[in-house]
Amino acid sequence: MAGSQKDEPLFDRVAIIGIGLIGSSIARAVRENSLARHIAIADASEAHRAQAQEFGLGESVHGDAAEAVRDADLVMLCVPLGANAAVAGHISAALKKGAIVSDVGSCKQAVIRDVAPHLPAGVHLVPGHPVAGTEHSGPKAGFAALFRNRWCILTPEAGTDATAVEKMKAFWGAFGSKVELMEPRHHDLVLAITSHVPHLIAYNIVGTADDLEAVTESEVIKYSAGGFRDFTRIAASDPTMWRDVFLNNKEAVLEMLGRFTEDLIALQRSIRWGEGEELFNLFTRTRTIRRAIIDAGQETAAPDFGRQSPDQGAEITDPAKPKAG
Amino acid sequence: MAGSQKDEPLFDRVAIIGIGLIGSSIARAVRENSLARHIAIADASEAHRAQAQEFGLGESVHGDAAEAVRDADLVMLCVPLGANAAVAGHISAALKKGAIVSDVGSCKQAVIRDVAPHLPAGVHLVPGHPVAGTEHSGPKAGFAALFRNRWCILTPEAGTDATAVEKMKAFWGAFGSKVELMEPRHHDLVLAITSHVPHLIAYNIVGTADDLEAVTESEVIKYSAGGFRDFTRIAASDPTMWRDVFLNNKEAVLEMLGRFTEDLIALQRSIRWGEGEELFNLFTRTRTIRRAIIDAGQETAAPDFGRQSPDQGAEITDPAKPKAG
Structure with a gap:
């Protein structure tokens, strides 16, 4: 980021919409790498919001996504793909001019189809997909190292603001990811x-x-x-x-x-x-x-994924027999 | 084993035919649990025999399987399924009366079909299958704990000598396996x-x-x-x-x-x-x-199999680009 101060965070306010495995990992990684002054979290689930508070994942936690995105420089959509259109429509009017809207969805054509029509002029859409995850879900399952040594694919359309794309490259790079640009269809x-x-x-x-x-x-x-x-x-x-x-x-x-x-x-x-x-x-x-x-x-390279050895694991039991006690 | 001394090993001589991942793990587990006085190893591959010597997997290492099985109380066939018939035919005349012949193959009907016809009267066939393994192969890949907390399935035909079956249960039990009897077809x-x-x-x-x-x-x-x-x-x-x-x-x-x-x-x-x-x-x-x-x-229960974290792993590289150096 030419011209920015060494100690200046990449963003002033980052809004994370959806605080599941990926959203909460991003929140932790943003915090760990001091990428924002304020992390604003929104989630439709009261249980998720309570956990976000408990784990101190952000400076503010909101039930209404529109409140979280107000004044945000970066809005990260971390909801299931089917929720993108409704969320984008809902936050549309609250988005700051010049803000970047990005996401973490596993399908990029659908994100562009569902989100782009809702964004006002002067808001930059830079769709993204970190190729990382575990089989666990929810705010508790996240961890900052999830993206380290993993690829993140950005799929901005031709003509997208170059500075916005560079900022998202820097964002994922700070997490230890390698960033690749790709056509959404590919x-x-x-x-x-x-x-x-x-x-x-x-x-x-x-x-x-x-x-x-x-x-x-x-x-x-x-x-x-x-x-x-x-x-x-x-x-x-x-x-x-x-x-x-x-x-x-x-x-x-x-x-x-x-x-x-x-x-x-x-x-x-x-x-x-x-x-x-x-x-x-x-x-x-x-x-x-x-x-x-x-x-x-x-x-x-470790055999069997370096799986936890049975020595440390649970005792072997016969699932056909009822448990003692 | 009623009547046996506390310090008496389960077998006097165990012959292991084929010293790959499973055979070499058995050799190590037999040694670790003092289940035999003499481990005789046979393998058709000179390289495997040299490794068996180098790692001290047995008391004797043979190119000819018939030499290994002479005087053996237990013969473990640890070769690919397609080699069983030829090996059984070759060792047939050298088998001791009263010996147990067992195996580790993943298909049990085929083992009975291929091995049983070659066994002289008074030799007991107790087919077995330890449900354990890794994706690595060869004598170097084996380890004694491979069978711990895993199931081993024995598929003796009706009328098989009960003492022979009990001995094989004790054998796998000593490795930390749980043993189940099953019909070969099932x-x-x-x-x-x-x-x-x-x-x-x-x-x-x-x-x-x-x-x-x-x-x-x-x-x-x-x-x-x-x-x-x-x-x-x-x-x-x-x-x-x-x-x-x-x-x-x-x-x-x-x-x-x-x-x-x-x-x-x-x-x-x-x-x-x-x-x-x-x-x-x-x-x-x-x-x-x-x-x-x-x-x-x-x-x-650890997420992602408790896979080795990228931190400890190799640096991320782009396979499309030739390596430096």
Whole structure:
């Protein structure tokens, strides 16, 4: 930021609308990096607002988003995608001229479609998507380091105020993220394969296993260490957020899902006809991708994700038997 | 073991055929728990034998499996499923009367089909499957605690010598495993959904992502933290082992895969027609399964598997750019 003082925070007032996992992580990271003089938090949930107060996540906590955004230089929308249009419409008149409106949604075309029409002239829309998260939800689940060593994708439309874009780059950079600019449409395609379809098939296999008659739920649980339990992590992600992702990135998800199913049917055929070489070749090729992800600093090299060892974990119990006590 | 001395090891000589991840973990656990006076190791790979010597995994290391099993009270087959028939035929004449032959294979009907016909009278077959593992392979990857807090499934046929079955229960119990007896056919069905199909769809999505034209490999790698990277772990498992699993549990895998695909197509239809409630209900139901797996001591409650934090990990790099230096 040419011309700004060394000790000057990046923003005077940052409003965070929605204080779940991502919103509360941003609040903590803004505080830790002294990026704002005032953090104003808004959330429709009274329980969330109480927690935001309890954890001291902001200087002010509001039930009405319009109050939070008044005089804000940066407004971060951290609500499920399906709530963006209503929130944008509601805060519209309270937005300060020159303010930046940004977000953290997993689909960028939908955000532009839902938010842009509500913004008055002189307010800059810089949509963003930090590719980071955990399967936990709510203000308590957030932590400032969530974005460290992760990518954040910004998808401003051509002609967006360059200073606003630079400020958002600096904002995410301060959290330890690397920032990339991308076309909204391309973003939605990339995330369909790296995030949306993986979540869908994880949700799906957990549902399939839950529906079986020949295998009991207790058996699924006991023998989940054979691979299944890995899928249950992302299948435990926030249901509202993920419903909205699939409803708002339909085209790209259906395209990638079609390819996934096509490949799976071919694999199924190889199993039926005993084509061992086909299987072996695929299984060898996939190993190299993981190596590349580890080399890029996006994954741990430790076996089994460096998962907490059973020694430190809970005692093994048989889910078929009622608990003692 | 009624009548045995307190300090008497469970077996005099244990032969381990195949010293990969599972075989070498067993060797280490046998040593740590003083379950045998002599551990005899056999492996067809010279490199594996050299590592077994280097790490002191056994008292003797053999290129010929028949030499290892001579005088052994327990023979553990720890080779890929496709090698069982040849190994069993080769060691047959060298087996001691009264010896137990067991294994660690992921499909139990195939093991009985391939091994039983080769065993002389008076040798007891007690097939077994420890539901444990990591994505790493080879003698170096093994560790004694691998089986702790995990289930081991034994699938002896009706009429198997009861003392032999009890000894195998004690063997796995000493490693910290809980032991369950199961019909081989039911085992293969349970593992198809808890292990085999999860591996197949993980391999498949990594393959699909690798084949895209519109999304670069570098983009897949960079944004893998959105969910994709979870799948790459099990898609990095040993290709030979997994080829053999799919070729040897065809019936159950095709049955479970059929259900998975059917459910996925229904989900795809819900996305196309914007049926948000269907999606939300499934996504809510799957959360409870993870909770049950955590409560059963089969998974960590820590967010993101308690994955190594980016702070301790490698520096973030852009896979599209060549490395410095």
